[in-house]
Amino acid sequence: MNIFRFENPDALYLLALIPVLAFINLYLAKRRKKALEEFGNAELLNDLMPNVSFRRPVIKFYFMLFAFVLLILTIAGPQYGSKLQTVKRKGIELIVALDVSNSMMAQDIEPNRLDRAKRAISRLVDKLHNDRVGFIVFAGEAHVQLPITTDYASAKMFLNSINTDIVGKQGTAIGAAIDKGIKSFTTQEDVNRAIIVITDGENHEDDPIAAASAAAENGIKIYTVGMGLPKGAPIPVVGGRSNDFMKDRDGNVVISKLDEQTLQKIAITGNGAYIPANNIRNGINSLVDELSELEKSELEAKVYTDYNDHFQYFAALALLLIIIEFLILERKNKRLKHINIFDVKKEETSKDL
Structure with a gap:
């Protein structure tokens, strides 16, 4: 089994220019058409400019646009891994348990708790x-x-796909997450x-302290990162208007608050540390430093060590x-402009009738 990758994936950001260029071309084409309509009657102008083609520039543009896409892919360097080897490295094992309950959409930290958490995880992965x-x-x-x-690379791809719909049952079962992590x-x-x-620490389902204790007994350290602020914030309704928030049975807006005490207890029980969201950047750096101090063990991993380039295609x-x-050509060919296969077919049809 081969694995596909791009040697220079950052070049793919240039693909964002494609819709911009297409929009600009469409806008300019509409301006040209409007200018001609203001200049005179369209049928009369066609008679005055028999060799002018309005379709050919469009066709030429899209040929160049597709060529530009392919050149971007060429620069990105598509490769297939063809040689899988088992390599030995020294490191630790790390599980990141991310809360995806609706309360993580609260915006007491920008842009919201979940997006900020995903950014922090991405930085953490970059430092591993x-x-x-x-x-x-x-x-x-x-x-x-x-x-x-x-x-x-796969870790970041999976991280980008995480949202609040990924788990069907709502709530916040921190203990279940720790138990699943242990296994x-x-x-x-x-x-x-x-x-x-x-x-955000609002646990409603189980006993996270007991789960952290079980992890500590197995030699697993538990670190907690608190997302949100103690004063809390309302929870936006997914797909609703900007001022639509979740309400309880009595019609009151639900305020989701960070439960720092619970998260601190979990970290202490799990022989780890607690990191508040308002200092998450420095906290992640400190966490990486602390993890790097743990004794590294020899780990085996299967990796592709030889890649074949396919940019030439x-x-x-x-x-x-x-x-x-x-x-x-942008203009019609004088020798071929009178050839119209549709007119020929029309004549043949009329003869048959």
Whole structure:
């Protein structure tokens, strides 16, 4: 089984220019058409400009646009991994448990608790070296989103797909997330392990302190990251208007507050530390430093060590499109402009009748 990747994935951001260029071309085409309509009658202008084509510039533009897309893909460097090897590295095993309950959409920290948490996890993954990492998402129940791995590119891809709809049952079961994390580590012995729980701490389902105690008994450290502020904020209704917020049975707006005390107790019980969201950047850096001080164990991982380049196919197709665009004239060909296969068919049809 081969794996596909881009050697320079940052180049793919240039694809954002494609809809912009298409919009600009459409806008300019409409302006040209409007200017001609103001200049005179369209049928009369066609008689005065028999060799002018309005379709050919559009066709030429889209040929160049597709060629530009292919050139961007060429620069990004598409590759297929063809050689899978088992390598040994020294690191730890880390599970990140992320709260995806509706309360994580509260906007007491910008842009909201969940997006800020995902950014923090992304920075954490960027700072890992040779460590195994896995993701658990939880609300009223917990699920493994990413089995423990050393593939950080896949980890970021899975991270981007996380939202509040990924877990069907609402609530906040921190204990279930910790229990699932304990079971999600590999069976390899003599490996230092840690679970990072990122949540607003409003636990309604189980006993997270007991779960943290069980983790500590298994030599697993528990770190908690508190998302939100103690004063709290209303929870936006997904898909609603900007001022639509969740309400209780009595019609009162629900205010979701950060429960720092619970998160601090979980961290203390789990021999870890608590990180407040208002200092999350420095907190993540401190957490990485603390994790790096844990004794590293030899971990085995299967990785692709040899990649074959396939950019030449994209480059060749881009060149072909550029040549075709060059050969298409903006004006009609004087010798071929009278040929119309539709008129021929029309004549044949009339004869048959």
